Amino acid sequence: DLLWSAVEVVVWEWLNEHGRWRPYSAAVCHHIENVLKGDARGTVVLGQVDAQLSPYVIDLQSMHQFRQDT
Template structure:
């Protein structure tokens, strides 16, 4: 799922195509209790992407990268974040690519 209204601004060369050396960055976000999307850190985003490459139907243990996120797991199949100690489902989503 992609967040409505999100977009990517890419500088174009004279022919109208993005330059070949432009790096792409994936940003994963979570939905807070106020209904606002908040980005994970770059390290967490990188970890999620690495796990996703290995098993797109598995899960991501966020505490492996950030100790403050140790109670959280992302189920990649449902694209939801779960808090292990309470069992609550929090917002989670696949970013626009």
């Protein structure tokens, strides 16, 4: 018998300037999920995981991503 293990994978995405949804990396998705578990209305600082995303934060209550340096 083959045993199948079910693995749940959550993929977070952001909407780009062309109106297309783009996935975050697996590490960023994992970080978002961890923050969400701790405080569902908190803020996710994306630069804590990916230096290229350091200007960006996600407000979990509104589900919006913001750029802090503009």
